[in-house]
Amino acid sequence: MEVQLTRWGSSLGMRIPKELATRFGLSEGAKVNVDADGDRIVVSVARPRYRLEELLVDLTHDDLAAAFDWGPDQGREVVE
Numbered sequence: 001m002e003v004q005l006t007r008w009g010s011s012l013g014m015r016i017p018k019e020l021a022t023r024f025g026l027s028e029g030a031k032v033n034v035d036a037d038g039d040r041i042v043v044s045v046a047r048p049r050y051r052l053e054e055l056l057v058d059l060t061h062d063d064l065a066a067a068f069d070w071g072p073d074q075g076r077e078v079v080e
Contacts, residue, residue: 030046
């Protein structure tokens with residue numbers, strides 16, 4: 001598929017055709033990686049990068065307890 005480059009400030013930009021954007025789940029604001037591979041320019045969908053704090057922000061003690069089933073408390077584990 002051939003597309004035409006256009007000036008965007010001091011850089012060049014290209015438009016991604018709608019059918020490719022739909023196929024790869026891209027929308028306005030999506031991030032892509034641009035790399036060189038020999039004489040090719042490779043554009044690939046960027047994988048999201050998460051920080052541990054972001055992943056754990058809504059985690060509660062009950063969620064964490066439900067993630068591990070060690071069975072009933074025994075011996076000195078029993079708290080009365």
